[in-house]
Amino acid sequence: MSEIRTEYYRDGARKAQQDPVLQSALAAAQSRIGGATAKAYMDxxxxxxxxxxxxxxxxxxxxxxxxxxxxxxxxxxxxxxxxxxxxxxxxxxxxxxxxxxxxxxxxxxxxxxxxxxxxxxxxxxxxxxxxxxxxxxxxxxxxxxxxxxxxxxxxxxxxxxxxxxxxxxxxxxxxxxxxxxxxxxxxxxxxxxxxxxxxxxxxxxxxxxxxxxxxxxxxxxxxxxxxxxxxxxxxxxxxxxxxxxxxxxxxxxxxxxxxxxxxxxxxxxxxxxxxxxxxxxxxxxxxxxxxxxxxGRSRILADEEFREILCCIRCAACLNVCPVYGKIGGHAYGHTYCGPIGAVLTPLLVGVNRAKDLCMGETLCGACQAACPVNIDIPRMLLSLRAKLADGDPQWSVTRSSLMEKAFYMAWAGMVRDRRMYELALRAVSGAQKLLPRREGWVHRLPPPFHGWSIHRDMKPVSGKSFIRRWSETHGRRGEGGNEPR
Amino acid sequence: MNHPVTLFVQCLVDALYPEVGEAVVRIFQKLGIPIECPTAQTCCGQPAFNTGYRKEARSAAKRFIEIFEGAERIVCPSGSCVHMVRHHYADLFADDPEWARRAKEIGARTYELSEYLVDVLGVEDLGAAYHGKITYHDSCHLLRGLGIAEQPRRLIRHVRGAELIEMKDSERCCGFGGAFSFKYPDISAAILDDKVKNIVATGADLVVGCDMSCLMSIQGRLSRIGSSIAVLHIAQLLAG
CATH class of the missing domain: 3.40.50.10420 (NagB/RpiA/CoA transferase-like)
Structure with missing residues (x-):
């Protein structure tokens, strides 16, 4: 078995981004082949x-x-x-x-x-x-x-x-x-x-x-x-x-x-x-x-959710259009198969947990599926892999990747079912964000776990008054209590 | 013709960009179309779904379905959220035929704003005016999920005084990707930088799109680099 280095995705990505030669080679390759393939399908x-x-x-x-x-x-x-x-x-x-x-x-x-x-x-x-x-x-x-x-x-x-x-x-x-x-x-x-x-x-x-x-x-x-x-x-x-x-x-x-x-x-x-x-x-x-x-292929074949990935004919069309591959190159993926196809296939072949960055580190933009000559729904399978990481899956020996994140989404799920609570939460965030550093009305630095956002860009603050509150003040409230007939 | 519409506002617009929601309301008022807005709505569940938390996403989706089930025509100023309701609810309720049926019915009645205006109402000219150069960003889920590319462009072309200039690689992702934007910030920002360069290269003074999520990311980067290029949701441009 060739060496598996999927755990070093972030390091590999960083190195690739710091390599100007690689960056221009990737940009040139993508603009040359990516667009040409899309046109060729029409012919x-x-x-x-x-x-x-x-x-x-x-x-x-x-x-x-x-x-x-x-x-x-x-x-x-x-x-x-x-x-x-x-x-x-x-x-x-x-x-x-x-x-x-x-x-x-x-x-x-x-x-x-x-x-x-x-x-x-x-x-x-x-x-x-x-x-x-x-x-x-x-x-x-x-x-x-x-x-x-x-x-x-x-x-x-x-x-x-x-x-x-x-x-x-x-x-x-x-x-x-x-x-x-x-x-x-x-x-x-x-x-x-x-x-x-x-x-x-x-x-x-x-x-x-x-x-x-x-x-x-x-x-x-x-x-x-x-x-x-x-x-x-x-x-x-x-x-x-x-x-x-x-x-x-x-x-x-x-x-x-x-x-x-x-x-x-x-x-x-x-x-x-x-x-x-x-x-x-x-x-x-x-x-x-x-x-x-x-x-490992018969294991994939046995699972209806992932069987479709076996349709791949290894043409690499998905690499040539993927915005992430275009920035990090193939080595960052840490195993034989890189790009969008690798982001699905590699976790299934080497273990979902150890290759979790591959399926999480994608934007779900769907360019891969549009470029695929056999129309493989790669985004769907990326989402399925993420579901396994979120809650664990004994069939694929996946363990939950983050207890903190799970707790966050559980709390979130309770809140989105109740507009009154949701509104209180919005107001709390709107109040708390006053403590964050701002420049010309924009939040300049966000606290963890969102701080990654503000390394490179500013953040629009949460509005002092939500749209729904504004609407309610002029039109009245409706349907906040639960499942009422319309 | 003038069927009332029900506004599915999108959580991001609700919390961060209420002015976009108000612009949608003004558009329908201008057209003489009654608009309602269920005030119990919060989120369709997409953030949880895209991160893998399907149980939590299902919980949000069920609430969404309960709230919007009676609505005849649902309109949303976000391609991504419509893609979620129209296409991903089916995956979410794959093992639950009763909820899958209800989700499918709602999905068939849920429209993205530019799609509703152009394809359903046949309206391309809303009498809006903007004096300047506009470039349009194709959001991924809007373009590849819903196949919407021409509708917003037609609407923009009818804006008085506006010149639409296409940017290079408009169909390429802006690098937002939900949680991806803060979990893999350097990759996200590198993709975003290409988008911003392509926007700047058009010489446009305004970027327009149909999804506040992408636009928030683009706007955040433009703000950080001190650019004077403005960012607007298409509803804001059309409402005048």
């Missing part, structure tokens, strides 16, 4: 409603996951592929290690895969003395720098040209340059050598199709195609939810994925892979292994 020949169809296809797949996975496995085995089910990250990495060690694998090339990041595959293989090379350019940069991806599809979004130039001159021994084509060529040269000498290729799975029995990978650099065809062994890691029933559904989702990810009609390289090379075929691996990972 579907079927109209923007295709997103809703995509949602239905995904939900149907999630609800029939057992049958679809069974069909996929049968079809892949028929073509000579091997399939392993792994209940957690450890089992998945063990399978992979076993395959590698028993075949004497020394060098591995990898296509970009978030699920292998989730289970910490690279370090597990490297502990066995195997050399692992990430071949996606962004991942390659992040790996050379000894970091983790900060975005689901643009892993090195946090790094500048200058930083990459310095990194390449240190690690690849090329003269320092900030010229992107020169840097890309240097990476390409280094990667070609790895591709040609690798004994094993590892990829993720963007989507599988049960009907045809294949997994699909997409990339814009062609690196996954090389990583999955050149080495003798291809190992695929697939989150158990990444499947649809029919080829027709599958192709709609690939279009939605490319649009959500980069406002593209289709990714540049799309490979449908169903098993090892068959006699007579010129390309492809001799062995094909599919590792289907659970790692």
């Amino acid at each position: 579907f020949p079927e109209g923007p409603g295709l997103r809703l169809l995509g949602h239905d296809i995904r939900m149907k797949a999630i609800e029939n996951l057992d049958i679809l996975l069974e069909t996929l496995v049968e079809n892949i085995q028929k073509k000579g592929g091997h399939v392993h089910f792994a209940k957690d990250g450890r089992e998945a990495t063990e399978y992979c290690k076993e395959i590698a060690l028993s075949r004497g694998v020394r060098r591995v090339v990898k296509g970009k895969s978030m699920v292998t990041e989730e289970i910490g595959l690279n370090s597990a293989l490297m502990e066995e003395g195997i050399k692992v090379t990430e071949t996606d350019l962004g991942e390659f940069i992040v790996q050379l720098a000894g970091e983790h991806p900060s975005h689901i599809i643009a892993p090195a979004v946090h790094k500048t040209r200058r930083e990459i130039g310095k990194l390449f001159s240190e690690k690849l021994g090329i003269p320092y340059t900030t010229d992107p084509p020169t840097l890309t060529q240097a990476a390409r040269k280094a990667l070609r050598e790895e591709f040609l000498s690798a004994d094993m290729g590892i990829s993720g799975c963007n989507l599988a199709c049960a009907e045809t029995g294949h997994i699909t990978t997409v990339s814009n650099e062609g690196n996954i195609r090389m990583a999955t065809t050149l080495p003798k062994i291809h190992v695929v890691f697939m989150g158990m939810e990444r499947i649809v029933a029919r080829l027709e559904d599958h192709d709609i989702l690939l279009r939605l994925l490319a649009t959500g990810a980069a406002a593209q009609k289709m990714a540049v390289y799309v490979s449908y892979i169903g098993g090892p090379r068959t006699p007579g075929q010129q390309d492809g691996p001799e062995e094909f292994h599919l590792i289907i990972l659970d790692n």
Whole structure:
């Protein structure tokens, strides 16, 4: 399992906000991709409603996951592929290690895969003395720098040209340059050598199709195609939810994925892979292994409230529009999945209490859902997670996050049911606030727990006379006692 | 045509911005439409719901339903609160069919102010005047929760002497987010700063919106940085 640092959300957010380079990179990335995706949805020949169809296809797949996975496995085995089910990250990495060690694998090339990041595959293989090379350019940069991806599809979004130039001159021994084509060529040269000498290729799975029995990978650099065809062994890691029933559904989702990810009609390289090379075929691996990972997903599947999050196809469209992600970047989220999708998924995978800042630290603005190519209702699930933190939940082993806050809302609930008491409370606040420092009629500093507000902005004081009091004085009171007929 | 309306004033307007409530009343008086206001109302429950306190939110919601159940048409000067009543009450009473039914009925009769004026009454010109440049902020729940974007703009465009200048990223969150604003103040303020920069860049002398919560945050920041840009709820602009 890769390291979990969700408890350090606030620290990570602060560091990100103090990093001007990261701030401008995030702003540039969001303004470039965020808006373009929204426009691209309008250009579907079927109209923007295709997103809703995509949602239905995904939900149907999630609800029939057992049958679809069974069909996929049968079809892949028929073509000579091997399939392993792994209940957690450890089992998945063990399978992979076993395959590698028993075949004497020394060098591995990898296509970009978030699920292998989730289970910490690279370090597990490297502990066995195997050399692992990430071949996606962004991942390659992040790996050379000894970091983790900060975005689901643009892993090195946090790094500048200058930083990459310095990194390449240190690690690849090329003269320092900030010229992107020169840097890309240097990476390409280094990667070609790895591709040609690798004994094993590892990829993720963007989507599988049960009907045809294949997994699909997409990339814009062609690196996954090389990583999955050149080495003798291809190992695929697939989150158990990444499947649809029919080829027709599958192709709609690939279009939605490319649009959500980069406002593209289709990714540049799309490979449908169903098993090892068959006699007579010129390309492809001799062995094909599919590792289907659970790692907490069946627990999510079992809960109707959160099942919808399994519809996600990891396009990162939600990151590109999220105002919070735009300020704190991916590393602050403290685990593999960041942004709005991470704010729901990570607490469910690692524990709601330890990742509480992820679901509380969102504005509920809904931009994520509007940007999602399969229209996942992320705000609804953020609210559900908050409900678990408010009152605890034994099913998810969540404990109440704040007794003080609970007491406050209990008192509040009593007050809002009784206008007379409510009015007294308003008057009390209106009186007490006279003690607070003011400037030109505005409150300059608020007491805890509201003091955060007044660090950066002033506060309008509570009115000396509420609207309802003003109305009552001119129109009389009505219905204050309780449930009276109108 | 002139069905009476019942004012759901929003707790924030009630306590902090009573002048916005009074502006709503003046608008309906100007239109010759009778307006009532149940004086027992307090809060729809949204603050508790958004923070996760569903039991407490349910308690507030039930009281809200009891108070407003007899009203024919409910109008509220807040997109966020209408979104709560129209959409989130269903989540709140998911396990309680009887209250869910009552909530659904109320939700179908609850309108946001600009939506009621433009879509229900067909009124776009309220005869108001403002001499200056106005920019409009799209509140998240109003825009994405209720799909209201064009109605307030039409109303603003009909204000005599006013020039509507669109700001960059108007549809982007202002960073308020309820308790988020004081629990994660630095992130909230960073998002807010982008909004304020975009407002300032328009050269407008007035920001208008349909939700006092966002506007309170924007106004609080403008006040802190000593800006002369004014902030008004759309009701204040239209009531004249």
